[in-house]
Amino acid sequence: MRGNRANQVQRKRNREATDWLLRNRDPAQPVEEKAHFADWLNDPENCRTYRIAEALMGDARSAIQSDPALRNIRTEPRSRAKPVLSAMLLLACAAASFLALDGPMRLRADAMSNADEMPVLALEDGSIVQMNASSAIAVDFDEKRRTIRLLRGQAFFQVASAPSRPFTVEAGDTRVTALGTAFDVRYGALDTGVTVTEHTVLLESGGASSPSMRVSEGEQATYDRASGKTQIQSVDGVVALAWQRGQLAVENAPLSYVIEEIGRHFSGRIILAGRGLANRRVSGTITVSDTTAALSFVRQALGVKMTRVGPLIVIR
Known part of the structure; x- marks a missing residue:
């Protein structure tokens, strides 16, 4: 159990490091945000994790040392500008490769599915998750709560009963808390859909100021992020979960x-x-x-x- 907790803490650091790495690339980053980053970086483990994330993003020297084809290149530039431009180009290419290979998501996620798979995962509390293709989740469990972050895609959850540890799925600014056992969450490009196949869930969409609502078995709620509105309709669970087939x-x-x-x-x-x-x-x-x-x-x-x-x- 202690090992699992340590892994969860490190995964949380990985997600925070990735988040800061992307925020710090914004030239218009607010001063107060820079101050928050400095405070976060004061922790030695946070600092170590951030440096690793920086290297993954595209440290030109690391890229050269790890690639024999690059390491063996010998150049004789005619001006000082050329090596600088070469390093900048290499850095840009490495950063682009990091993004193309899903580097930020890989740092944040605990589980990811490829385009050709829909894996079924057993969580440490006994709950079962089936992920749709090209989906990603992060798991954050402790003694008081169970939180899953659906970072992209879709997943179906069969929740193990543990009344003292609420089970919540977060997808962007939508939170789904299980009041029963089975439901599906789809985090789409424009909306978030929640389909309940057993019992009831509590749905909160659009932030803390928005009212919560109950979605019952046989219902599907769709939250449109552009309008901020949520619609609930009856749905056939077999049809809604056709993606599993x-x-x-x-x-x-x-x-x-x-x-x-x-x-x-x-x-x-x-x-x-x-x-x-x-x-x-x-x-x-x-x-x-x-x-x-x-x-x-x-x-x-x-x-x-x-x-x-x-x-x-x-x-x-």
Whole structure:
């Protein structure tokens, strides 16, 4: 148990270090935020973790020393500007690689799923989590509470009973506290959806000032982050959880939502090009885990054209 607690503390440091690393790249960072960072950095362990995160982000010297092809390069610059520019370029490339390889998320997350997997995880309290493809979670358990942060994607939770330790899932500014045993949370690009399949959850969306609401078994709540409004509707749990079978069942859903779900199972990127295309409507059951079949369904249903260039697919 002590080892688990130490791991959780370190993972928390990793998340904080990543957060500060990204904040500190903002040239307009407020003075008071810089002061908070200085206080946080006074802790030796925080400082060590931050330096590691800095190195991962793209320390040019570390990149050169770790890559034989770079280490063996010999140059004779004609001016002092060239080595400086070379170092800056290398630093930029390393930073871009860090971001492209999901470096910030890997530092923050305790579990991540790839585009071709939907893993089922057993937590230390006996709860079960199934993650959708391309999803990530961070776990923060202690003696008084159990918190899961859904950093991206979607996950289904079967919660082990422990009344003295509330079980909460956070997705952006949405908090879902289990009052029962089973529910699903989807952290989408524009909204957050919560589907309850057993008992009830307490939903808080939009920050502390927003009223909380109960979502019961057989209901789905959707919080629109742009409008700040939450809608609750009845839903068939089997249909709502079709993603566990690699499917998406939709009725008059916007194409942007459908493409987002297909994209979870695609290792590249799918782009919608053209006015109004995102709001075109789609109905049917789509096998999103099969990208080729899913896009073929969309092409036939809407008459759109698709162009693929390497890992990029453009729909127009």
